[in-house]
Amino acid sequence: MTDLIVTVNLAAVYGLIAVGISLTWAGLGFLNLASGVTFAASLYGAWWAQENISDHPAVIFLGGIVVGAVAGAIICVAVFLPLDGKPNWDTRSMVASLGLSLIGIYTFFLVFGPQRKAIDLLFGTTKFKIGGTTITADKSGAIICATIVMALVVIGLVTTKTGLGVRALTQNPEGAALVGIGRKQAAFAILVVSGALAGFSAVLLSQIFYPEPNIGYLPLLKGLIVALLGGLGSILGTVIAAVLVAATEAVTVHYIHQGWVLVTQLALIAIVLLVRPRGVAGILEATRA
Amino acid sequence: MRKLLTFRSAGDATFWGGCLAAALILNFIVYDNAVFSGHWVVFALFASINLMWMLVIGTAGLYSFATIGVVGSAAYIGAWISGGSQAGEDLAGARSLNVVFVLLATAAVGALYGAIVAAPTIRLRGVYFALFTIGLAAASRALIEEQSFLGQHQGLSGAARFLSQDLIATENGRTIEFFVGLALITFCLIVYKLVDAGRLGLLLRTARESEGVARGIGVDVVRARFAVFIISSAVLGMIGGFYTSFYGSVSLTIFDFNTLLLLFAMIVVGGLGSAKGAIVGTALLLYIDRTYADIDQPAWRYIWIGIIMFAITILTTRGLVGLPSQIRAYVQRRRARGAAGEAEAVPTPSELEVPGL
Numbered sequence: 001m002t003d004l005i006v007t008v009n010l011a012a013v014y015g016l017i018a019v020g021i022s023l024t025w026a027g028l029g030f031l032n033l034a035s036g037v038t039f040a041a042s043l044y045g046a047w048w049a050q051e052n053i054s055d056h057p058a059v060i061f062l063g064g065i066v067v068g069a070v071a072g073a074i075i076c077v078a079v080f081l082p083l084d085g086k087p088n089w090d091t092r093s094m095v096a097s098l099g100l101s102l103i104g105i106y107t108f109f110l111v112f113g114p115q116r117k118a119i120d121l122l123f124g125t126t127k128f129k130i131g132g133t134t135i136t137a138d139k140s141g142a143i144i145c146a147t148i149v150m151a152l153v154v155i156g157l158v159t160t161k162t163g164l165g166v167r168a169l170t171q172n173p174e175g176a177a178l179v180g181i182g183r184k185q186a187a188f189a190i191l192v193v194s195g196a197l198a199g200f201s202a203v204l205l206s207q208i209f210y211p212e213p214n215i216g217y218l219p220l221l222k223g224l225i226v227a228l229l230g231g232l233g234s235i236l237g238t239v240i241a242a243v244l245v246a247a248t249e250a251v252t253v254h255y256i257h258q259g260w261v262l263v264t265q266l267a268l269i270a271i272v273l274l275v276r277p278r279g280v281a282g283i284l285e286a287t288r289a
Numbered sequence: 290m291r292k293l294l295t296f297r298s299a300g301d302a303t304f305w306g307g308c309l310a311a312a313l314i315l316n317f318i319v320y321d322n323a324v325f326s327g328h329w330v331v332f333a334l335f336a337s338i339n340l341m342w343m344l345v346i347g348t349a350g351l352y353s354f355a356t357i358g359v360v361g362s363a364a365y366i367g368a369w370i371s372g373g374s375q376a377g378e379d380l381a382g383a384r385s386l387n388v389v390f391v392l393l394a395t396a397a398v399g400a401l402y403g404a405i406v407a408a409p410t411i412r413l414r415g416v417y418f419a420l421f422t423i424g425l426a427a428a429s430r431a432l433i434e435e436q437s438f439l440g441q442h443q444g445l446s447g448a449a450r451f452l453s454q455d456l457i458a459t460e461n462g463r464t465i466e467f468f469v470g471l472a473l474i475t476f477c478l479i480v481y482k483l484v485d486a487g488r489l490g491l492l493l494r495t496a497r498e499s500e501g502v503a504r505g506i507g508v509d510v511v512r513a514r515f516a517v518f519i520i521s522s523a524v525l526g527m528i529g530g531f532y533t534s535f536y537g538s539v540s541l542t543i544f545d546f547n548t549l550l551l552l553f554a555m556i557v558v559g560g561l562g563s564a565k566g567a568i569v570g571t572a573l574l575l576y577i578d579r580t581y582a583d584i585d586q587p588a589w590r591y592i593w594i595g596i597i598m599f600a601i602t603i604l605t606t607r608g609l610v611g612l613p614s615q616i617r618a619y620v621q622r623r624r625a626r627g628a629a630g631e632a633e634a635v636p637t638p639s640e641l642e643v644p645g646l
Contacts, residue, residue: 102597106595263428
């Protein structure tokens with residue numbers, strides 16, 4: 001039961017980070033390696049809001065989300081707009097985002113120092129039991145919030161005009177351009193929403209990943225693993241992959257050792273990609289066919 | 290042999306000749322400087338790694354980030370088989386092996402690592418391969434960290450070195466290290482040129498430009514990519530062996546993600562797809578890295594590296610070595626536009642004709 005709770009908790013948060021990475025790749029052909037620094041920036045944003053505005057959870061969440069969204073907008077303006085359509089776009093955009101990430105991480109070092117900051121418990125200290133397993137308010141709150149936000153993202157993609165544009169871009173960029181969908185506007189929307197999602201996940205994970213300059217590396221890696229396993233561009237694939245990756249992590253920690261988590265997760269990816277090179281999305285396509 | 294001594298242009302010959310002359314002159318001037326010697330060893334290791342990485346990324350177009358995983362794993366095995374032990378233990382002599390044997394063994398470890406990685410994944414599309422290998426480098430570190438015989442957090446020390454104890458930190462010792470480093474770079478350049486200018490390089494470049502066309506004309510794309518991955522991994526493994534033989538120790542910092550980023554920045558800033566790019570990028574960014582390493586705020590070195598990486602990527606299409614041709618093309622375009630503008634501005638004889646006359 002404890003493993004199940006840990007799995008759902010991690011799946012919910014990894015899924016949010018991975019959806020942003022996945023949409024950015026599928027819609028724009030842009031592997032955004034600055035997602036990690038967006039995560040770190042959001043944590044600092046949440047911490048700053050707590051220290052300077054109010055320690056109310058809503059303010060802390062808002063601080064993280066707003067800073068994440070602003071970081072997404074900066075990535076769009078600094079990397080996407082100058083390079084879109086230029087030769088070697090895919091490589092150059094990836095490298096430029098990496099450069100931006102380095103600048104960001106070490107600016108945090110200069111501004112905030114290497115010490116960790118602390119963010120208060122956002123959902124209180126309440127605990128309750130299901131089937132003999134104690135569940136903290138922090139975990140249940142993270143699961144519920146992440147599920148609601150993921151549902152909102154899906155609803156936004158399905159019902160709004162911008163969402164329609166984004167979906168069109170992920171499925172057929174040339175077709176989307178022919179029917180007049182603005183690539184730049186869609187890119188701005190994708191990057192800002194991805195940033196906001198990374199910010200939201202950062203605040204949800206703030207009791208595990210504390211605000212410190214290098215903190216974005218592991219969430220970026222987990223987000224990339226989930227996005228890759230899910231089949232870049234597929235929301236359903238990403239959600240299923242998030243559950244698989246989180247379950248692998250929970251089981252590895254419980255039965256083997258924390259140090260083997262990445263090894264078992266990569267073994268899982270290798271097995272899935274060997275069967276279906278497009279990941280879980282490929283399996284879903286094969287099932288539909 | 291003729292292929293090795295043939296340069297694509299007079300500029301190429303001047304560049305490589307100039308590099309060799311600069312290195313020799315620099316060593317002659319500061320041969321007794323321990324700081325230069327230390328930087329030279331790092332340059333030799335980084336430039337060699339980048340040359341092999343360039344074969345995989347530039348020539349084959351395979352976005353592999355397993356580089357640091359191969360070098361680090363081979364360095365650990367090299368340190369272990371040559372008598373390295375966890376700090377504090379005294380196992381000297383228990384597994385002590387000749388340095389040449391260590392280099393051969395680490396090359397074999399690198400090739401094996403490459404084969405294990407490439408066999409299931411070489412068919413993956415670009416970004417999938419890139420993401421998989423990023424994770425692989427992290428997993429290699431995690432796996433080694435768990436092995437008690439590899440020293441866990443403390444690493445291994447006391448491994449066999451190029452220099453005997455009495456030569457360490459002496460003039461003669463530094464001269465030996467200089468020439469060993471130069472030999473390593475030269476060896477990697479030879480491997481680079483043999484692969485890049487050879488039949489395998491041609492097949493890989495064809496597949497990089499268009500996999501469909503390559504398959505259409507009968508190129509076994511998977512086999513060619515597998516071959517280059519194994520070759521580069523074997524040499525990267527050997528570079529891991531050089532690492533332990535230079536320092537006599539290895540720790541988990543060899544897998545540092547920042548080192549991977551720094552190496553990647555070097556080949557990108559220099560220019561993807563050229564050996565010159567690997568050398569120029571390594572020299573420039575290593576200079577910045579070392580300049581800022583010792584000041585009060587070492588964070589500035591990564592900020593500067595990030596700024597250069599970002600600016601070069603935004604402003605140039607093929608890095609620093611591609612900049613002269615990019616500027617020439619820009620000037621030619623401007624001239625062509627200027628000429629076209631003048632042609633429009635000057636009326637043609639037919640326009641000067643008065644209708645009706």
